[in-house]
Amino acid sequence: MGLPISELFEEFDPEPIGVASLAQVHVARLRDSGKQVAVKLQHPHLAEFCDIDMEMVEVALGWIKHWFPDFEFTWLAEEMRTNLPKEMDFTHEANNAARTIREFQDITTSLYIPSVLTSTKRVLIMEYIKGGRVDDLVYLADSNIDRNKVALELSRIFNQMVFINGWFHADPHPGNLLIRPAPMGSKSPYNFEIVLLDHGLYFDLDTELRVNYSKFWLSLIAPASPSTSADRRKYAELVGNIGPDLYPVFEAAITGRAALEGTWEDDVGSPSESENPPSTFKRASGMIDMMPQTEEEMEAIRNAVINREGLLVSVFDVLRRVPRRVLMVLKLNDLTRHLDHALMTTHSNIRIFLITAKYCTFAVWQNDRRRLIDLMRDQGLISLSLLSEYFTSWWRFKKNYYGIVFVETIMDAQARLALLRAWTQGLWSRGFEGAHKAAAGLA
Structure with a gap:
């Protein structure tokens, strides 16, 4: 960045809080504002070694294909060639994060994307977020966060990305997700926010x-x-x-x-x-x-x-x-x-599939609605057949959507009853502390 660390930062912890294959993250405090930030630094000499690594992968996969034709993995090397350069340019990651914020700005959601303060090809300075892993049951219990709601909200976030936005985070794993109690002014409908990290790789769906x-x-x-x-x-x-x-x-x-x-x-x-x-x-x-x-x-x-x-x-x-x-x-x-x-949720194992069904139903209706309105505009009139098809599609959407909502309501009531049973059993055997742990899935 053309400046020594001491001129950019008032404090800079040399011990990284996270290390991955392409970069590591340090906690620092900006000199000009005093704001605590997370600084993502690309590993030194990564670009030259990545070229060598990709050549080695292509050669290795080529030999595997030659000796074992049924085990064909050359597509993996092609995928690396396409996507690795994107992940190695942190300005690309900053643009992805900004787009995701725009995609969700009019949606009531628990999703939070850390703001990017500065981005260069090899350095990313971001808002520092303190939280726990989304699957840390102890953290959730200490923060009074309902693990059932966390699982359902995660499903809503990713289904929104795939089925409605057509633009989705392509490196999902628990290490890229944090959870924290919702701060003052949060637009989250719950008492928590789910923080999505590492926006280096996204895909779109036409x-x-x-x-x-x-x-x-x-x-x-x-x-x-x-x-x-x-x-x-x-x-x-x-x-x-x-x-x-x-x-x-x-x-x-x-x-x-x-x-x-x-x-x-x-x-x-x-x-x-x-x-x-x-x-x-x-x-x-x-x-x-x-x-x-x-x-x-x-x-x-x-x-x-x-x-x-x-x-x-x-x-x-x-x-x-x-x-x-x-x-x-x-x-x-x-x-x-x-x-x-x-998360050891107490709802049915198919509960998250119902969320997927709702988003799929809405996506199909959205597409039908757009297609029929475009046909009406092109023809310059509203024919009875198009009008009939429009209301048929609308009724099918409403019937399916609210049918799913009805089943969700029953399943959520059953999940609350299961939580209540766990709490009661914990209370009976180990007092209030036992009740809290049992309801949190810790006992």
Whole structure:
């Protein structure tokens, strides 16, 4: 930056509070304002070593492809070539953070993005935020933060990004998320804020892909039927370039489960009974029917990986075919599922899927509404057929949306009852301290 540390900062802690592959973060205090800041510094000589690293990765993956053609990972090197330069330019990260703030400025949300004070290619000076990890149950309990609400709010934030904004954070993991009690003046609807860090890598989804992905999710959530099964395969091909042969593997990646009802059985070339013995667990008709994952289901997944010929190769084939931005969306799915589990929530395991269904339903209606209004403008008149289609789409949206809200209300009441039971049991056995710990998932 052309200046010594002593001229920029009144204080600068030489011990980093966080270290990752590209940079490390230090706490400092600005000399001109006295404001405490977080300073993200790119590691020295990173650019020259990254060029060497990428060459090594490309050579290694090329040899793997040569000797083991089924294990094709050259796309990974191509992805590094495209995205690593973006992550190494902190002005790009500052622009991403600013855009995300704009995307959420008119939305009632607990999301908070630290403001960027200064950005250069290798140095980022940001507002310093003190908080805990979102999955730190002790921190949540000490701050009187409801872990159920945290899990649901995380799901809302990322579903808003994917299904409505079409612009999403592509490096989601608990280390990039902080939580803190909501400060004075916060627009959060709850008593906490979720702070999203590290905005180096974002992806966008064009309208067609975003709406087709919404329709795919809605087909997964709907009860199984011949038309639903056809829709699932249709949108899997439109969203992920996945044909009928690989559909079951793709569905498992989306849902995180063995398979929905009819997934394997309807496939051409599905495994024989000897390769894939009858399941000892009941498969869900749709994602809303899913029960908590049982040991029998996990065992069925392990057996399929071991016994079904070519299944691992099919997994690699799916990774190769699916567009990179869709793979990044799958990472978001995994994050919300993982955090819902890590937070030991008392609501149903399908509760976060209902949030996804609401956002998908709204995204499809939003697209239908825009399309029909554009048709009316182009034709210069409002025909009865277009008007009828408009109100049909509107009614379908309202019916589905408020149907989901009704189910959410029931599930949230059940979750509160589960919390009350835990609190009562803790009170009975260990007094008020035990009641507090039990309700917080700590006992």
